[in-house]
Amino acid sequence: MSTFTIFLVLIVVVAFLLIVVIMVQNPKGGGLSSSFGGGGTQQLGGVKKTTDFLDKSTWTLATLLLVLILVSNIAIDRGSAGVESKAYDADAPSTQPLPAVPTTTDTTTATPEDSVAE
Template sequence: MSTFTIFLVLIVVVAFLLIVVIMVQNPKGGGLSSSFGGGGTQQLGGVKKTTDFLDKSTWTLATVLLVLILVSNVAINRGPGGVESKALDPDATTTAPALPTAPAQTTNDAATATPKDSL
């Protein structure tokens, strides 16, 4: 398994966890935080601590995802030569696509004839 594949799997796992953490949150007081601390009781850390945990985990997972994406760019197998683009390769030759030619203008005597001439 290549290094890029490992990074790809980690990116997918972190993205899934980030989706789950975001979906659990509810900005209007619902979600997981309200079920743990509803009614003013302090169950499992209370509303404030659950909200803080979800907020911190969201930022942490987002940062980890960004770092994994940036580091995975280094792990991409660029093949022999390691040139990223043909625009950067001095040996690459490219041909410009042929431009379409305009149709030749033909004159049609019937089209240019006046109605008087055609009678």
């Protein structure tokens, strides 16, 4: 298992946890926490520490997700070659010739009067 794969799995797990933490929070309208018993879960703790914990965990998970995404960029295996782009070829000539434009050898010109038969 490569390092990038490990980072990818961690990113997916943290993103899933972040979604769950955001969905559990109690917004003005109630949120999912009200569906599972509402304020009873917060009263069970006795204080409003649940909202503080959810707020801190949201910021922590969001920061962790951002850091994992940035660090995973370092773990990408780019190979030993310098430039692997197929659009850029160092051996190719710098300019390419333009395609030939077909020329017409017809010297007769049609006028509007010629096309109208009276």
